Amino acid sequence: MTAGDLLVEARNLYVSYGGIPVLRDVSLEVAPGEAVGLHGGNGSGKSTLIRTVVGLIPHVSGELRLFGQPVGQFHDWKRIGYVPQHSAINVPNATVREVASSGRLPHHAPFGWPNRADRRAIDESLESVGLSDRADWPFAALSGGQKQRTLIARALATEPDLFVMDEPMAGVDLHSQEGLGHLLGDLVHGGAGLLVVLHEIGAVELDRNVTLCDGRVTDVHHDANPAHATPEPEQSVFGLQDTLGT
Numbered sequence: 720m721t722a723g724d725l726l727v728e729a730r731n732l733y734v735s736y737g738g739i740p741v742l743r744d745v746s747l748e749v750a751p752g753e754a755v756g757l758h759g760g761n762g763s764g765k766s767t768l769i770r771t772v773v774g775l776i777p778h779v780s781g782e783l784r785l786f787g788q789p790v791g792q793f794h795d796w797k798r799i800g801y802v803p804q805h806s807a808i809n810v811p812n813a814t815v816r817e818v819a820s821s822g823r824l825p826h827h828a829p830f831g832w833p834n835r836a837d838r839r840a841i842d843e844s845l846e847s848v849g850l851s852d853r854a855d856w857p858f859a860a861l862s863g864g865q866k867q868r869t870l871i872a873r874a875l876a877t878e879p880d881l882f883v884m885d886e887p888m889a890g891v892d893l894h895s896q897e898g899l900g901h902l903l904g905d906l907v908h909g910g911a912g913l914l915v916v917l918h919e920i921g922a923v924e925l926d927r928n929v930t931l932c933d934g935r936v937t938d939v940h941h942d943a944n945p946a947h948a949t950p951e952p953e954q955s956v957f958g959l960q961d962t963l964g965t
């Protein structure tokens with residue numbers, strides 16, 4: 720595997736909010752056909768890393784490449800399916816189908832009409848997450864787990880080469896978790912890459928576990944079960960401010 724084959728390549732990344740460092744010296748790789756889990760306590764920087772990887776937060780220093788290109792020059796967003804935490808999405812008037820349909824937007828020029836391939840991808844994605852019968856419901860009226868499954872459908876509809884997911888199983892019932900775990904496993908075995916924040920041990924088969932603590936990588940474990948990883952140091956209840964002495 721050469722560096723050019725990597726889907727995500729982060730080297731010595733530093734990210735800060737308002738001058739306060741949140742990610743420090745973070746390096747991480749995701750290759751095709753590889754599932755990488757991100758773990759760590761609350762406030763350790765997992766969501767910040769995920770949002771940095773999908774270009775939503777700029778990095779202060781270090782290097783971040785997507786599909787071999789520096790993130791600032793990367794524009795082929797249909798290659799990435801992003802699943803944020805559902806609480807980040809506020810769409811009072813959209814239906815479930817409309818939210819899933821937005822996963823097709825990177826395939827089109829602005830205001831392009833959906834075509835047959837779009838409709839097929841959207842139908843299949845809703846079916847995969849078990850929400851075909853809720854397609855015309857308002858997204859806002861769904862339960863937390865159903866909202867999360869809708870956002871997974873949106874990422875599936877994109878038909879990307881890389882999935883980047885922030886706690887996709889949060890609020891999802893155990894039966895649906897099992898189905899989604901198999902679905903993600905099949906996608907990875909089919910060659911997709913997966914970078915996923917997971918608290919649910921065993922919900923998704925992982926090739927590698929990366930543990931963050933106070934914005935630093937403290938452990939990289941080549942084992943499917945993060946419970947086998949080195950115990951992470953206790954996270955300060957005051958987080959970085961405590962570390963910085965502010």
Ligand SMILES: Nc1ncnc2c1ncn2[C@@H]1O[C@H](COP(=O)(O)OP(=O)(O)OP(=O)(O)O)[C@@H](O)[C@H]1O
Nearest residue numbers: 736741759760761762763764765766767768958959
């Ligand atoms: N927009 C923001 N502005 C300032 N600080 C932020 C912002 N977003 C996050 N932070 C801080 O950055 C640190 C890391 O937050 P982040 O959300 O990345 O953690 P996390 O590991 O995803 O936590 P959790 O498991 O609770 O979701 C925290 O100290 C948090 O308070």
